[in-house]
Amino acid sequence: MSSTQNKKEKNKQKAQGGFKKYIVGFWVLFLGGCAAVIFFFLCASWGVFGPMPTFDELENPASNVATEVISSDGKTIGKFYLENRVPVSYEDLPDYLVKALIATEDERFLTHSGIDARGTLRAVTAVGSKGGASTITQQLAKLLFHGEGARNLPKRIAQKAKEWVIAVKLERQYTKEEILTMYLNKADFVNNAVGIRSATRVYLGKEPKDLTIDEAAMFVGMLQNPAYFNPVRRPELVLKRRNVVLHQMARNEFITQEQSEEMQKLPLSLNFTPESHREGIATYFREYLREYMRRWVKENPKKDGTTYDIYRDGLKIYVTLDSRLQEYAEEAVTEHISNLQEEFFIDQKNNKMAPFYKINNETRESIITRAMKSSERWKQMKEAGKSEKDILASFKVKTKMKVFTWKGDVDTVMTPRDSIIYYKHFLQAGMMSMEPQTGHIKAWVGGINYKHFQYDHVGQGARQVGSTFKPFVYATAIERLHYSPCDSIIDSQFTMPKGRHGISKDWTPQNASRNYKGIMTLKQALAGSVNTVTAKLMDRVGPAAVIDLMRDLGVTSEIPESPAIALGAVDITVSDMVAAFSTFANKGIYVKPVFITKIQDRNGVLLYNAIPETKDVMSKDVAYAIVKLLEGVTESGSGVRLRTTWSGNGYKRVTGHPYKFTNPIAGKTGTTQNQSDGWFIGMVPNLATGVWVGNDDRAAHFRTMLYGQGATLALPIWGLYMNKAYADKTLDISKGKFEVPDNLSIRVDCSKIIEEGQADEESDLTTEEFDF
Template sequence: MLNKIKRNPKIKWALIVLASLFTIFLLFFASIYFGAWGELPSPTELKELKQNRATEVLASNGELIGKFYVFDRQPITYKELPTHLINALVATEDARFFEHDGIDNRSLLRVFFKSILLQDESAGGGSTISLQLAKNIYGRKDYGPLGIVVNKFQEAIIAKRLEDVYSKEDIIRLYFNTVPFSDNTFGIESAAMKFFGKHTSEINLEEAAVLVGTLKASHSYNPRIFPERSRLRRDVVLEQMGKYEYLTEAEVKEAKQRELVLNYKNYSHDKGLAPYFRAQVRKDVSQILDTLKNKDGKKFNIYRDGLSVHTTLNYKMQTLAEEALKEHLKDLQKQHEAAWGTAAPWLTNQQIVKDALKKTSAWKRLEKEGKNDSQIMAELNNTKPIELFDYDKVETRNVSTKDSVAHYLKFLNAGMLALTPQTGAVQAWVGGIDFEYFQYDHVSQSKRQVGSTFKPFVYTAALENGIEPCEYFSAREVTYANGWTPSNSGSDEDDPHMNYNLKEALSKSMNTIAVKVLMETGIENVVNQAKAMGINSELPQVPSIALGTASLSLTELTEAYTPFVNEGKTSRAFYITKIEDGEGNILAEFKPEISKDRSISETNRKIMIEMMKATVNEGTATRLRTTYGLRNDIAGKTGTTQNNKDGWFVGITPNLLAVTWVGSDDHRIGFRNTYVGQGANSALPIFAKLMQKMNSESGFNEITQARFRPVSSEIKEMMDCDPEKRDGFFKRLFGGGDKDEPKKQEKEEKKKKKGFFKRLFGGKDKN
């Protein structure tokens, strides 16, 4: 036989060719195996396999609020994988999975010869779950014409090593934790939560079949985008399960008849629940992680290390708060635009529009190119398709950049913070009307004048400095030394000879009396009182501070109100309770921060609550009772700033404190009139709608059914006086009292200045 082969040159050359091809194959394979095309992971490295994992942000009950990730991936254990999910995968992707060692040798050879000899990149076949896992973990590189072959062999080597290192169950687990699903989602847990709002352990047969079906082509079979196509692919998976006897024929038929129902939840950075809150958490956690190191001595990565951030946020209340804010702002926006009509500043004030344009990236880009203002304005007047936000829908229209900027200038924005006053634990945080289009957070970033919401600090200081609740002050207007004359926003027919006690003056938010109480108490005493209650910002020591000309953040104002329902002590807002690593080890833990000392006596605290309850029951916040029908125990304070720029409301219940703000991002754009812009109309309804929604949920009974403790007979007696009294005949005839107010201001100013002898000897001023 050997001699016959030697004598036949055709056979001889055929054998030489085959031997050469085999040798080339072995050399080619060896070059891949030993890393000539790129180093392959060793068995030791595979044992320590670690993938990027998303950091989860959790509500107080452990429910997922959102994630921080490069790839949306959240690993789970094998025990959390339902049997029907595993069966669906094996039946569809690798029927012999539990029989082979990770490689289908016959299919691999077919791929090799088809790819090299026929240059058929669609040779396919031979792809086991282990091979797919290798591809999922290490991806593919571009090696030119031989790329597909090199990648396939690399995957085969890695797959064999994986099979040597891990059990079949571990490979299934790793596969499900790394495989890409639709919408840039990695891992079965993230996919189950995103598309069905369930943990993997909770998904049913049809849902499992849908997710496994997307693995063939994650975009083409995306159930959100192509529901019908996804349903048909689901049915193919079910049929495969029947073919390999994981399901009976009847079970397949029954499952195929069910509708495809999604419960889609997008956990992207811009969308989903509490985006403003999550953005703040991300900032805080990043700063905290900068101070920590893992067991390898390296810093933690918020996007890759699979941390768990536990927060105080109440998932349900946050949902209701976002609904309440958007419902009201949608209606208020219509009032706002109707009130301005064609005189709207975003239409008529070109300076406001130009200033807003200068903040855009388009303006800055053109400016860098050396163009002047006129050239830039001309270019930004050119129309193009631009996506524009509106409450009813987001649509793309052909408008100019200038028109787009004017469009966004018209929108009112809002902020809301609700917390437990006894601890400062944040329950709801809404920083604006839509994070995707308005990313400025009005809870943590904005400072605005607070208007009449500052008055309770004035009245608290008055009580603390010995002024009685039944002391009367005239409502008459007075011009102070600096020529400033505060007035009330009530009826022009208000009797100038009427005097009001503190409770009545606060509940009606009377400006003239607030300033007189301030002057009687002393500006410095009021400022000190406000700071003692939690305000850290600089407060102007001028009479107008009584009307809230100080600019404070929403968080700061909320914290300063906590003493009214926390035994006189200030609670600082906090929202992160602990941070855990991927194994559940606590990296950092946080507790409530509550002041040790009281800033208000218990008697005066209760008096102030009674006065602010009167604001709700008979004063500027009566809409809570009349319009919204709320019967909860509520104290509160409305606030409206100068020229109707800002609307505020502080809602106080025994176990919940909520502050809302509404206004335009550009300070120059206010409400057209007080009817629309007053706090009772602009900000109060957000709180009112939230309380309505909470009243219909029994889970909030601890808040909605809570009652303020009845006041003592002593306090009742202190407040038992007529709400108002009229000046006597001679006072009406000759005046008096108010004419001394400017002198009080001058005296107040002198207190701040030390005379020569006092500076020299420490004695009394000779002024």
């Protein structure tokens, strides 16, 4: 072989050897890269880049589930939560919501195993310009186990690897339907709406199953960036994003192109109803319930000894409230008190001590100072080490603030001290409805606005009850002395001598009218709220007997053993008064008020079932006799306004319209000294409702009886409420008669007795009592 050929052969062999090196190098790099990738993912699965979920955590992903408060008519009226989230099942998700989600977020969701290879390759080659590659399963992994993405690149890559590993594990552990359901239940739609069920309730006021296609598309559109695509703040952007989702649904043939184009023309159908602890219906009741549940979970631990968490454990609390009656009660309070408040401001215009009457400047300053020391501002400054002098000075510095008005919150500038005086002007109300036969509380309004006034005038606030106490004196007399509503008694001046029933000086109660009408029946006396007659009955039975009856009726307030309690000189809560009155409508059987029927855990396991507490307090005959006496109040006494078209003395200006009830109503008004408290408790056979109206401070009140009596302060709320309840045909509120006991032994038909001294419409304004 020539040297030239030899050289060529050597060069060929050298070239082949070099090429072989490239081949080997390629495979080394390729296999090494694959090994590195595999090792990288193994490291992720081993927890090198951070802890990974265990099998148990994958089986039961940790999540905060809101406790639901469910009304007797099946409505969720509130929640206790850290995350406002109540899970739904796959069956509760409309088909087009699922299809919209797949079409927009993960078109190959049904075919991949957690990682979309095509999507990942597209994202890598386009450097993310054509969208990300996260599958729905990866997004769920992120939501469940590590939340927001890291900002620096190395950590983000490690986090992505964890997502892929978790996504694959989730796909092995759960079905596609379960993954979709978990994702929609976990997604945060902002505005305190975590999960699709909360989102549909907050933004549309409906359940997921009731969504239309365009509404479903809106929620799927929000998922890209809920804070940015917020329909409350950026509706125009959400509309455009919704239309992108509708386009994707048509592209994937889930809807037709024509449907997509037609629905893209629709506006957003928002019905924004925030769900927070201070908004929605029954806010005062829900706060009362929350405090009760805090005690209940301590007394009723789980089987393992741990305590239920009302904010995380997804309990279901079934309450007795009816959402319809609750709304009507709140509407009635708002409608009446907002009108009455205008009259109160007018009443105070020339009052130098506004909103207080019959006090001196020293007492007024004492009230204001007490309010300042109870304020959050005072507490915070005290904790910060400020002196009392500095704190007091701060209350005189003008500050920007938002204050309550009946026309909505208003931004203003005033001193904190002036804001206290401003808020002292506002009339408050407490109202409760219950079924006498079951004790089920159907409506609870603790005040006029929970955001600004947290004190609950149903469960917390005991107030002087005025003449609403008189029926209990009559009940004691009828039971112990065997009187009847038709028995006669003389309305005349009466003095109880010193020493009688332990009194320290002579007591001569006066009728408000300062007049005496002579012989009258007990029915007429209660209808006219005659003080002297009630005092005579108290003298005959004694305070101790009346107090014993009140204890049997569930009243726990301190009641002084004094004859003056006959005229209502005792503080009792609205809830206790309604329960006590309900005993008359329930044939003498007291039923303790019930507000929870049952409690279940998140899996539907029963944890608590209410058992009614009852007590036989009086005979059916006595109870019915009192009902007939109370019917007299609405037939001819201070409650007659419920039956007439009368609207004199400014009554129509305050209430808006008269009432024309024709059905039997048993009721009683009450007014306390200086018009500080106005009451009306009214009953029909299957519903008893009590209303109190007044100011938080008893020194703040109307100047005269024109607006300051119970018949004007409280009775109109009852009338408005019952009108609304009767107008709702889905409710079954009785218009019938109270049931007459068999073999009634007490005479209740007084029609043959000459009705002398009967209260008429005009004297009704002057026979309301001033209690002592």
